Amino acid sequence: MSRPEARSAIVSPDRARGVDASLTSALYATMRRDLILLLRRPGAVLNPLAFFALVITLFPIGISPDPELLAIIAPGLLWVAALLAALLSLDGLFREDAEDGALEQLLLAPHPLPALALAKVAVHWLTTGLPLALMAPVLGVMLSLPLGSYGVLALSLALGSATLSVIGAIGAALTVGVSRGGVLLSLLVLPLYVPVLIFGAGAVQAAIAGSGVAAHLALLGALLAAALVFAPWAIAASLRISLNG
Amino acid sequence: MSLCLEARKLACERDDRWLFRDLELVIRGGEVLRVEGPNGSGKTTLLKILSGQLTDYRGELFWQEEPLHKARRDFLANLLYLGHAPGVKAALTPLENLAWYQALAGAGSAEADRMSALEAVGLAGFEDLPAGQLSAGQQRRVALARLELTPRPLWILDEPFTAIDREGVADLEARLAAHVQAGGSVVLTTHQALHVPVPMRRIRLGEGHGHVAS
Amino acid sequence: MWAFIHKLGSPKVFYALSARLSPWFWTAAAVLIGTGGVWGLAFAPADYQQGDSFRIIYVHVPAAFLAQSIFVVMALAGLVFMVWKIKLADMAATAMAPLGAGMTFVALLSGAVWGVPTWGTWWQWDARLTSMLILFFLYIGVIALRGAFGSRDAGSRAASVLTMVGVINIPIIKYSVDWWYTLHQPATFSITSRPAMPTEMWLPLLIMVLGFYSFFIAVTLTRTRNEILRRESSKRWVRDLVGEAG
Numbered sequence: 286m287s288r289p290e291a292r293s294a295i296v297s298p299d300r301a302r303g304v305d306a307s308l309t310s311a312l313y314a315t316m317r318r319d320l321i322l323l324l325r326r327p328g329a330v331l332n333p334l335a336f337f338a339l340v341i342t343l344f345p346i347g348i349s350p351d352p353e354l355l356a357i358i359a360p361g362l363l364w365v366a367a368l369l370a371a372l373l374s375l376d377g378l379f380r381e382d383a384e385d386g387a388l389e390q391l392l393l394a395p396h397p398l399p400a401l402a403l404a405k406v407a408v409h410w411l412t413t414g415l416p417l418a419l420m421a422p423v424l425g426v427m428l429s430l431p432l433g434s435y436g437v438l439a440l441s442l443a444l445g446s447a448t449l450s451v452i453g454a455i456g457a458a459l460t461v462g463v464s465r466g467g468v469l470l471s472l473l474v475l476p477l478y479v480p481v482l483i484f485g486a487g488a489v490q491a492a493i494a495g496s497g498v499a500a501h502l503a504l505l506g507a508l509l510a511a512a513l514v515f516a517p518w519a520i521a522a523s524l525r526i527s528l529n530g
Numbered sequence: 531m532s533l534c535l536e537a538r539k540l541a542c543e544r545d546d547r548w549l550f551r552d553l554e555l556v557i558r559g560g561e562v563l564r565v566e567g568p569n570g571s572g573k574t575t576l577l578k579i580l581s582g583q584l585t586d587y588r589g590e591l592f593w594q595e596e597p598l599h600k601a602r603r604d605f606l607a608n609l610l611y612l613g614h615a616p617g618v619k620a621a622l623t624p625l626e627n628l629a630w631y632q633a634l635a636g637a638g639s640a641e642a643d644r645m646s647a648l649e650a651v652g653l654a655g656f657e658d659l660p661a662g663q664l665s666a667g668q669q670r671r672v673a674l675a676r677l678e679l680t681p682r683p684l685w686i687l688d689e690p691f692t693a694i695d696r697e698g699v700a701d702l703e704a705r706l707a708a709h710v711q712a713g714g715s716v717v718l719t720t721h722q723a724l725h726v727p728v729p730m731r732r733i734r735l736g737e738g739h740g741h742v743a744s
Numbered sequence: 745m746w747a748f749i750h751k752l753g754s755p756k757v758f759y760a761l762s763a764r765l766s767p768w769f770w771t772a773a774a775v776l777i778g779t780g781g782v783w784g785l786a787f788a789p790a791d792y793q794q795g796d797s798f799r800i801i802y803v804h805v806p807a808a809f810l811a812q813s814i815f816v817v818m819a820l821a822g823l824v825f826m827v828w829k830i831k832l833a834d835m836a837a838t839a840m841a842p843l844g845a846g847m848t849f850v851a852l853l854s855g856a857v858w859g860v861p862t863w864g865t866w867w868q869w870d871a872r873l874t875s876m877l878i879l880f881f882l883y884i885g886v887i888a889l890r891g892a893f894g895s896r897d898a899g900s901r902a903a904s905v906l907t908m909v910g911v912i913n914i915p916i917i918k919y920s921v922d923w924w925y926t927l928h929q930p931a932t933f934s935i936t937s938r939p940a941m942p943t944e945m946w947l948p949l950l951i952m953v954l955g956f957y958s959f960f961i962a963v964t965l966t967r968t969r970n971e972i973l974r975r976e977s978s979k980r981w982v983r984d985l986v987g988e989a990g
């Protein structure tokens with residue numbers, strides 16, 4: 286309690302100098318905190334991966350072990366299963382923060398909420414979308430995915446799952462105040478996932494067919510860019526609404 | 531410059547019920563404002579409105595004579611709000627919890643600051659235990675350590691005495707008094723008797739009205 | 745102008761005004777749908793390719809138009825509600841949503857019925873039907889989200905945000921579904937993409953479309969009036985109104 290007067294003096298943040306640095310450190314601290322939390326509870330990261338592998342295992346059992354048939358449906362299966370796996374962990378994106386009060390502190394930080402929310406979404410992608418994309422080629426082998434499409438599979442999933450995380454975060458923010466909002470969340474975001482699924486699975490199919498994948502990947506990139514421009518504001522607005530309710 | 535948070539003709543309607551109406555309020559440095567009222571009378575709602583979290587109210591709020599929605603960043607840089615939930619992550623240690631708040635508030639990243647803040651709330655020796663292993667009162671103290679860690683002139687505290695033992699209550703009262711004497715301001719709700727040797731005003735909520743009394 | 749809009753935004757003023765307007769729209773809807781229906785189903789010439797089965801276009805197309813328009817109108821209402829905090833806009837959006845979902849369902853159902861003579865199957869993953877199906881899920885999401893909140897205010901705002909997010913996505917979804925459909929080499933022709941129709945065929949269609957829009961406005965006015973009474977039931981003017989009636 287040294288210099289009591291100084292501690293209670295009004296400050297006005299110096300926009301020209303200090304803000305950028307302090308925003309960067311706030312974003313960094315938020316990502317770091319979320320990563321530490323996930324490392325302490327690795328189940329949150331590993332379970333979607335196990336789910337992904339399990340769903341892919343069910344299809345040959347449910348349909349047919351015929352490699353030729355599997356090769357045809359593999360791109361779509363891998364994409365749909367990865368999409369559902371990414372959806373699994375989405376519900377927890379803001380829920381814990383809302384329950385322990387950290388979310389309202391995030392809203393009261395003297396920084397733009399869209400940026401802070403995006404930091405959390407980035408961690409979600411790093412710990413869900415990216416591992417799923419890296420794991421997909423292994424499962425592709427099990428589904429006799431034709432050679433030459435493995436790189437495109439991983440790349441399209443890495444790119445597409447980023448869009449899924451960003452758009453899905455809107456749904457997570459809207460349902461964070463709803464108890465047991467998990468099913469509702471999937472109802473809200475799955476229709477919005479359709480374009481990503483089309484261009485993502487399309488990219489893999491194009492790679493198998495030997496036609497160019499550049500257009501598909503470019504469209505996936507365009508979707509991500511559009512999502513990054515619009516979604517953070519929607520996430521921030523949704524978080525404020527959910528905490529008001 | 532002294533702080534000044536002003537509410538003019540403040541009113542809040544929740545699902546067709548008026549929590550309060552025509553509330554006129556000026557909060558300046560050097561005083562405690564205690565919000566009173568029965569359960570469900572809108573105490574927490576009022577604190578959330580005053581801290582800029584809720585926007586669906588009628589009337590106007592001003593921070594340093596400027597409309598709050600324009601001066602939001604300046605306002606938030608001067609505010610410390612502690613809500614019902616302590617905002618403490620069970621899986622993180624008190625030091626890690628405070629590190630996030632420190633960075634969020636732009637108060638650097640010095641561990642020495644965090645340690646001394648934890649010492650000030652009587653948590654020395656607990657700094658490296660996961661907060662989930664601490665008692666409810668100790669978790670509340672982790673949140674209260676932010677009062678030390680990130681100096682802000684305006685404190686808005688929703689039930690800060692929850693789960694705090696008698697000794698902790700006396701400590702917190704002393705901290706509130708010191709803050710107010712240094713020119714700061716405290717807005718709080720509590721069900722507890724409050725002993726602070728500084729100017730205190732009360733607002734009583736209930737029946738759809740708010741009365742300011744000194 | 746601004747004052748007028750604000751006055752119109754008052755539930756009480758709207759309630760009085762809509763009472764005078766809604767009979768006109770109900771009448772227009774009945775006359776237009778009656779005329780267009782009889783003309784289209786009985787007198788318009790049969791299609792050279794599909795025969796009489798094409799006549800379901802007189803239900804399918806207006807319903808599909810309305811299904812898309814209602815979502816856009818809901819998004820606009822959501823914007824007005826969020827930006828200017830005019831609660832009437834949200835009441836209207838609440839009133840419209842089930843009708844929009846219903847119209848989407850009618851479009852899907854009529855598409856399926858049309859599929860039987862055209863494709864020989866009840867369902868074909870046609871681009872338009874697929875887009876319509878996704879739109880149907882969007883409607884369900886909005887309605888479910890609104891109902892999921894304990895507080896009506898929060899539910900209203902959440903539904904508004906979701907509607908706006910949805911309306912930005914609808915063109916993207918439509919575009920991507922069209923792309924997907926052309927990529928997968930359709931086995932048959934799409935039901936509504938066709939060469940120019942003769943006047944005797946599209947004029948009744950136009951009348952039906954206008955009739956459906958009148959129906960939409962009439963239903964919205966009536967349902968919004970109910971919503972106003974429900975939400976403003978504690979206000980004095982509603983109590984006076986109910987007191988007069990009973």
